[in-house]
Amino acid sequence: MSLNTIAFYLHRITGVVLSLYLCMHFTFLTSLKTGDYERLVKASKEFFVLHLLLFLACIYHGVNGIRLVIHEFGYMYKYRKILLYLTFVITFVIWVLFCWKVIK
């Protein structure tokens, strides 16, 4: 499988993950009405690692989306491979910075 295809499938998978999370997030917000804050905050802490991974999916989907929009408007086609590598690098750098900030 080429890196292009991997990028394509990752974009799809992260898109589905973000959609599912959005549904879960809305459910979570609705449950705030019950006022059971302590349980919810505790649950949120338990899923800390998953939240970090979710943010990774979010950054990748966003950065790769920008890359696709650039190409779809007919720009930077010649640099498509560099942009593809840059997508992964930028995603990783932002994610590491985010993790460092949160854990710190």
Place this chain on the structure above:
Amino acid sequence: MEVIFRIKRFDGGSSYWDEFKVPINMTVLEALFYIKENIDSTLAFRAFCRMGICGSCAIRINKKPMLACETQISKLEKETIELEPLKNFNVIKDLVTDFEGFFKKQKLAKPYLIRKSKGEIQQTPKQLEEYYKYTLCIKCGACVSACPVAKRCLGPAPVVAAHRFNRDSRDEGKEERLKALSDHIWHCHFVSDCSEVCPKNLHPAEVVQKVRLEVLKFNLGW
């Protein structure tokens, strides 16, 4: 020196892998002929010109769609080489695939000159240059095989064909063609593997984006 060819075969009912030892100092196509003439005469594959012009011998070599006639075994630098029929095509037998759907999709893009006016058509060398590159498409199906969404949409090859005629100064059917494409061109996700595998370096991924913009402008009346 020899290498092992692992060939994905299909007998009409089930598919299975078969292995053959072939000499290294030849092209993949020559090795297929070697197998057919010396080892197993039932092996089916398609070939014609043997020089990268007809596009008949496109198959997947180590998962990548390539022309068998233009691929030297030694350059693959592998001891075992996997040969499979093109993806996104129905297999007829062994490495032979059915191109009927492919050419049906080609027809949808109206890949021919559409003339409304009559009379002599003149074209300067500069005007010829505008589209000449795209006339080199050999309809081998490699781009369609590499595309992960080709089964659900038109695929890259018909768009390249449409683009070739859209750029032709003699053609008067660009609007007609864009209209025909407008329902089929939005599925491309710019995976751009079609550009990586095109044996004629036509960069179908770039062409698809260009045509999409043209379709968009046409639909918006710009």
